[in-house]
Amino acid sequence: MFKSIKTKLVVSLLFSTAMISLIAAGIAFYDTYRETYKQQDRTLKRIASYITSPAELMDGFREGDDNRIAVYWLADNQAHPRFQLPAELADEYYNFVRHKGVFQLSPNQNPRNIFTNLWYDEETYRGYLQARDGGILAILQENEYREELAEHSAWASLMPLLVLLPLIVLLTFWVVKRTMKPVERLSNSLAARNAQDLTALPISQVPTEITGFVQAINQLLGRTEAFVEQQKRFIADAAHELRSPMTALSLQAERLNNQDMSAEAKSQVRQLNQGIRRSRDLLEQLLSLARSQNKDHKYQTTLNLHSIFSRVIEDLYPLAEQKEQDIGVVSEGEAEIYGNETDFYLLIKTLVDNAIRYAPKGAQIDLSAVEKDEVLEIFVEDNGKGIPLAERERVLDPFYRILGSDQQGSGLGLAIASQIVRNYQGSIELLDSPHFASGLMVKIIFKKSKNIVGG
Secondary structure: OOOOHHHHHHHHHHHHHHHHHHHHHHHHHHHHHHHHHHHHHHHHHHHHHHOOOHHHOOEEEOOOOOOOEEEEEEEOOOOOOOEEOOOOOOOEEEEEEEEOOEEEEOOOOOOOOOOHHHHOOOEEEEEEEEEEOOEEEEEEEEHHHHHHHHHHHHHHHHHHHHHHHHHHHHHHHHHHHHHHHHHHHHHHHHHOOOOOOOOOOOOOOOOHHHHHHHHHHHHHHHHHHHHHHHHHHHHHHHHHHHHHHHHHHHHHHHHHHOOOOOHHHHHHHHHHHHHHHHHHHHHHHHHHHHHHOOOOOOOOEEEEHHHHHHHHHHHHHHHHHHOOOEEEEOOOOOOEEEEOHHHHHHHHHHHHHHHHHHOOOOOEEEEEEEEEOOEEEEEEEEOOOOOOHHHOOHHHOOOOOOOOOOOOOOOOHHHHHHHHHHHOOOEEEEEEOOOOOOOEEEEEEEEOOOOOOOO
8 A cells, every 4th residue: 555664664653553542541441430330339338328317318419419429218118209110129239220300220230241331322320229127228320420430541541642642653754764764875876876887785774674685686786797797898809809800801802902803893892891991990999888888997197188189180180181171179278187098088089080970071070178167078069960859869879870871880989988978977968069050069078076987
């Protein structure tokens, strides 16, 4: 019914406390009623012993009497207007009912069945009859008086529990909330984790009842991490092992291209060379992806982003020149960040290479880095066709490529860049270019604190 542990515990404790309170009140009522019953019976008999002659009697019920006791004299052979009793009654206690002002014996005369009177429709009384010379002495007391004494005792037992009930609920809620706080912190830290972070969850402050569950999760995380690392090693090893035969295949294809052959054969050789180059590019990107996913600690130092921009432009300028593209840095100053130089070179190179490949001939590509307080923002912007809004999340996934693209690629470029950004607890956004009529702007934000990759 309830999924919340706090709600279950509070409701259960509330219900159990209420049940215990009602049971305690019932026991107190029963015990007090029974003791009052016995005590008041003794009182009636004691009053009878105090009366020595009928002349001392005060006929009828005495209003204002706290004990609500009435004393009557029933003369022999003389009908009493307030009593209808059978003949030859022994000296004993009796239960009475009053109907239309007349006292009659109650159908319930069992002295142990004292609660029957509580549900009887008529006014009920408890009486003591004592035979005297010339008549019968009747001492009667209202049962309502006895019930009031019992009810007062029951309420006296119940009220402290009712007063404490809200305090018990609040205390239970506070204790449960405090106890579950480590679990809540564990849940929040797990939700904020990087997707690649499969380290074990801490169990030092976790409640004992769920320690086994957390340990089972840690075992699952350990097995998952081992499997993921195995897959990464397989991709890296396979890509590395394929580099040598691919290089040899490329050299032989180049030699074949220098041989005398027909135009049709040369066309097929060119297609072969293009396929080999695409395969080599794929292998290089697979290796880059494997390196970016490597969680080992890397040497880090303070980096100047503009120096990295210059190296990337120098390395990729021949590709931009082939497409007559204008590529350059539009920011000034000394934008710096603490990190691994290879990681940031690969990040910028991947984004610029992606822009060169997908921007059209004669396009403009701008690089910039801006420091704002404790944040570094990096921008790679072009005036190409851009990326549709619905595709911008998907293109960050490995091997995803937009349909209809004219360029041949593996779909790993933006995935590699995204992985490097996550390694440094940064964020990456793909936005519309604000400076061109159309195009894409890749915006990356890093905090400038010294975060060790893999730490």
